[in-house]
Amino acid sequence: MAAPNLLQLSPPTCDDRLIWDVERSFYHFPTLAAADELGLFPLLDTNPMTAAQVGQALSLGPRATEALLGVLTSLGFLTQSHGHFSLSGVSRTYLLPGSPYYRGSIIKLFGNVPLTSATILEALKKERASAYGGGEMWETHEMDSALAEGFTHAMHCQSLPLAMGVALNGDFHGIKRVLDVGGGSGCFCIVVAQRWPGTTFTIMELPAVSKVAQRYIAEHGLQDRINTVELDMFKDRWPREYDGVFFSNVFHDWDRDRCLFLSRRAFEALPSGGRIFVNEMLLDETKDRPLAATSFSMTMMVYTQGKQYSANELREILGESGFEDIRVTPTHCYYSLVTARKR
Ligand SMILES: C[S@@+](CC[C@H](N)C(=O)[O-])C[C@H]1O[C@@H](n2cnc3c(N)ncnc32)[C@H](O)[C@@H]1O
Known part of the structure; x- marks a missing residue:
């Protein structure tokens, strides 16, 4: 049987961005739960920090720090300005253990399910x-x-x-x-x-x-x-x-x-x-x-x-x-x- 020539296929009529986004969303909540457990949010409470400073404070290597800060920033939990990361309003309100609205117990509960x-x-x-x-x-x-x-x-x-x-x-x-x-x-x-x-x-x-x-x-x-x-x-x-x-x-x-x-x-x-x-x-x-x-x-x-x-x-x-x-x-x-x- 002749090998199929894939170039004869019509290209997809729409891109698969939605599929990518939903597949990757599988990592969103567990990453948030891991950041909560690592203490990332209180770390950024007072001063913006560079990725290198965050990595050093949390004992994470540069690849891990980049992955963690990248997901949380693209989701809107952090903001980045001139290479420094800060808490967004949502993180400040719901992700700091000292806040009356801290969501830690539900994040911990579902983070382990x-x-x-x-x-x-x-x-x-x-x-x-x-x-x-x-x-x-x-x-x-x-x-x-x-x-x-x-x-x-x-x-x-x-x-x-x-x-x-x-x-x-x-x-x-x-x-x-x-x-x-x-x-x-x-x-x-x-x-x-x-x-x-x-x-x-x-x-x-x-x-x-x-x-x-x-x-x-x-x-x-x-x-x-x-x-x-x-x-x-x-x-x-x-x-x-x-x-x-x-x-x-x-x-x-x-x-x-x-x-x-x-x-x-x-x-x-x-x-x-x-x-x-x-x-x-x-x-x-x-x-x-x-x-x-x-x-x-x-x-x-x-x-x-x-x-x-x-x-x-x-x-x-x-x-x-x-x-x-x-x-x-x-x-x-x-x-x-x-x-x-x-x-
Ligand atoms: C989803 S929770 C809602 C709790 C609270 N109203 C809130 O919104 O935070 C549902 C509550 O219903 C209670 N519940 C379930 N079955 C019940 C029953 N047969 N009689 C009384 N309470 C019940 C549970 O113990 C639980 O606290």
């Missing part, structure tokens, strides 16, 4: 979370309190800027008592309590996470305004003495039927005039952007039974449960607060 196409394929084909050895994530946390604690600290650092967004942009006028369902570390209650001094809060959580929340509440001296109840939101009866029910990053853990169940439970538990608050990263109505939300849906495939919802999907769920006056308020970054009222 290997993700392969096999994990994604299993989740896609079986329509079942493949992380945690196929076990239910929250049940696994309840059986392993160290895992629950590590995850809750990681969620705390991711959620703190979101909580600021909710406290500053959410309308809690007239709300006296809020039930935060699946409230995690309590960071939403803590920040909203500081912004809205007339309101008290209860975090409804599973026992292992509830204990972590109690520590965060005590750290902020808010024990008189925030308490916790150890209840299973699906199995136990919900307390009734609240005029606000808040969920953050909870609907995205569950399928539509479970979200409808939670929304109906909230409706039943609220008095007339009571309000529901749902804080989520929203998908566009076309379900194909933003990239952070479409990728977050894939994360939910791998870890949970849920997905990211669009504003209209959440509107429908709340409307079907009986809520009226449904509003969507952008709060922080990709997140919005969907609120509604029980007539």
Whole structure:
């Protein structure tokens, strides 16, 4: 058989930049996690440094330093001017261990989780979370309190800027008592309590996470305004003495039927005039952007039974449960607060 003459092929009609970029993106997050572990960001906190100075300080050779600084600068975590590297605003805010918004615990958590196409394929084909050895994530946390604690600290650092967004942009006028369902570390209650001094809060959580929340509440001296109840939101009866029910990053853990169940439970538990608050990263109505939300849906495939919802999907769920006056308020970054009222 004659050897194929490749020059007879028509050249590609478009270049493969997108393929290159996505293939190489496999290295972005682990490089960020490695830089965090090396202490690169605090090193550049006070003074810009040359590559040679960074290499010397971190005991890295010139090839390794060039690779590290190159990836982080092209991603936007560093800037380079006249051969000196400095922190960008994002790095200064989220990557310095001394910053209140330091993302170290979530970077460390996911920096150590290997993700392969096999994990994604299993989740896609079986329509079942493949992380945690196929076990239910929250049940696994309840059986392993160290895992629950590590995850809750990681969620705390991711959620703190979101909580600021909710406290500053959410309308809690007239709300006296809020039930935060699946409230995690309590960071939403803590920040909203500081912004809205007339309101008290209860975090409804599973026992292992509830204990972590109690520590965060005590750290902020808010024990008189925030308490916790150890209840299973699906199995136990919900307390009734609240005029606000808040969920953050909870609907995205569950399928539509479970979200409808939670929304109906909230409706039943609220008095007339009571309000529901749902804080989520929203998908566009076309379900194909933003990239952070479409990728977050894939994360939910791998870890949970849920997905990211669009504003209209959440509107429908709340409307079907009986809520009226449904509003969507952008709060922080990709997140919005969907609120509604029980007539
Ligand atoms: C993704 S985290 C969100 C935490 C927090 N709301 C935030 O946005 O940072 C979901 C939370 O739901 C809690 N959770 C899961 N199943 C639950 C259940 N059956 N009853 C109560 N809480 C539950 C988990 O323990 C976890 O803290």
